[in-house]
Amino acid sequence: MSVAMQVAAGEARKGHTEFSDELRRMIEKAKNRLVPQQTAGETIPFAAARGELGELFAVFHPQTKLADMVLPAAMQGRMARIVGEHRQMAMLRGHNLHPRQKLLLSGPPGCGKTMTAHALAGELGLPLFVVRLDALMTKFLGETAAKLRLIFDSMEKVRAVYLFDEFDSIGTERGTPGDVGEMRRVLNSFLMLLESYRGTSLVIAATNHGHALDQALFRRFDDLLAFALPTKELLAETIRRRLAMGPVKTTVALAKVAKAAEGLSYAEVVRACDEAIKLLLLEGRSDLKTPDLLLALEERRTFLNRPSI
Ligand SMILES: Nc1ncnc2c1ncn2[C@@H]1O[C@H](COP(=O)(O)OP(=O)(O)OP(=O)(O)O)[C@@H](O)[C@H]1O
Ligand SMILES: [Mg+2]
Numbered sequence: 001m002s003v004a005m006q007v008a009a010g011e012a013r014k015g016h017t018e019f020s021d022e023l024r025r026m027i028e029k030a031k032n033r034l035v036p037q038q039t040a041g042e043t044i045p046f047a048a049a050r051g052e053l054g055e056l057f058a059v060f061h062p063q064t065k066l067a068d069m070v071l072p073a074a075m076q077g078r079m080a081r082i083v084g085e086h087r088q089m090a091m092l093r094g095h096n097l098h099p100r101q102k103l104l105l106s107g108p109p110g111c112g113k114t115m116t117a118h119a120l121a122g123e124l125g126l127p128l129f130v131v132r133l134d135a136l137m138t139k140f141l142g143e144t145a146a147k148l149r150l151i152f153d154s155m156e157k158v159r160a161v162y163l164f165d166e167f168d169s170i171g172t173e174r175g176t177p178g179d180v181g182e183m184r185r186v187l188n189s190f191l192m193l194l195e196s197y198r199g200t201s202l203v204i205a206a207t208n209h210g211h212a213l214d215q216a217l218f219r220r221f222d223d224l225l226a227f228a229l230p231t232k233e234l235l236a237e238t239i240r241r242r243l244a245m246g247p248v249k250t251t252v253a254l255a256k257v258a259k260a261a262e263g264l265s266y267a268e269v270v271r272a273c274d275e276a277i278k279l280l281l282l283e284g285r286s287d288l289k290t291p292d293l294l295l296a297l298e299e300r301r302t303f304l305n306r307p308s309i
Contacts, residue, residue, distance in 0.1 A: 057151070060127065
């Protein structure tokens with residue numbers, strides 16, 4: 001548009017007013033076409049629904065792959081199998097079989113639940129829609145159930161990976177103290193929608209508190225992936241990969257730092273590696289050594305154990 005404007009202005013300067021005027025008219029016309037054709041009091045259902053959906057989820061186009069994740073072999077295998085089932089969905093459907101498509105991910109923070117959703121979408125070349133249920137509940141108090149229905153409708157139309165993150169906000173056991181009517185209604189409608197869902201999308205719910213989840217919920221999922229804090233071996237591998245990606249040379253005793261990292265999540269360890277690299281760069285040094293990383297790990301621990309304010 002701005003190039004066309006410049007051309008029009010240039011032509012006007014050269015005295016080609018007729019041509020310049022025609023260009024300007026064309027630009028005006030094109031601009032009008034860009035604004036939604038909406039007059040007062042008139043709504044366009046499709047556009048409105050799209051706008052509404054935009055408030056309900058964040059969209060990603062992940063490049064993450066399963067191989068980017070450090071996981072116990074059994075977990076890698078299960079994920080690869082899910083991907084395989086989705087790649088061969090048409091064949092399976094031909095035999096009236098369905099790929100595992102409703103997954104529940106549980107486990108402590110920073111152990112790869114959200115990353116798994118990204119990696120599955122990345123492997124399948126599908127967009128990832130992330131639905132934050134807590135945000136949904138606060139933002140649309142009283143109409144969350146209706147919004148959920150809208151999301152499930154979209155799942156029928158747009159094949160993608162749908163992640164219901166922070167699922168705890170509705171997934172906790174029905175009837176626990178502090179439970180409000182709204183929560184119960186939302187959970188019930190989620191269960192019904194999930195149960196009747198037969199589309200081709202992958203539906204993933206992630207929670208920190210698998211144990212607090214309702215039994216009725218488990219039944220509705222095709223697969224349950226339980227994440228755990230990484231072992232020493234997995235920690236060593238996480239650190240090795242992260243340092244290899246970084247911009248500095250490293251001479252680190254992996255087994256030693258992995259031992260020092262025990263009890264921390266993948267996320268914390270990745271962060272400690274980044275902090276150590278940053279410090280090194282700021283100090284103008286070029287070789288990351290074991291003590292640098294031990295210090296960064298210690299810092300993360302202190303940070304995590306800080307007394308509540
Ligand atoms: N299995 C893993 N392999 C490699 N890196 C990991 C793994 N798990 C987590 N990470 C690192 O930690 C970061 C945070 O992980 P992620 O967001 O998946 O945690 P989460 O389990 O969803 O935590 P939360 O419960 O807090 O949402 C990732 O972006 C990644 O850098
Ligand atoms: Mg997460």
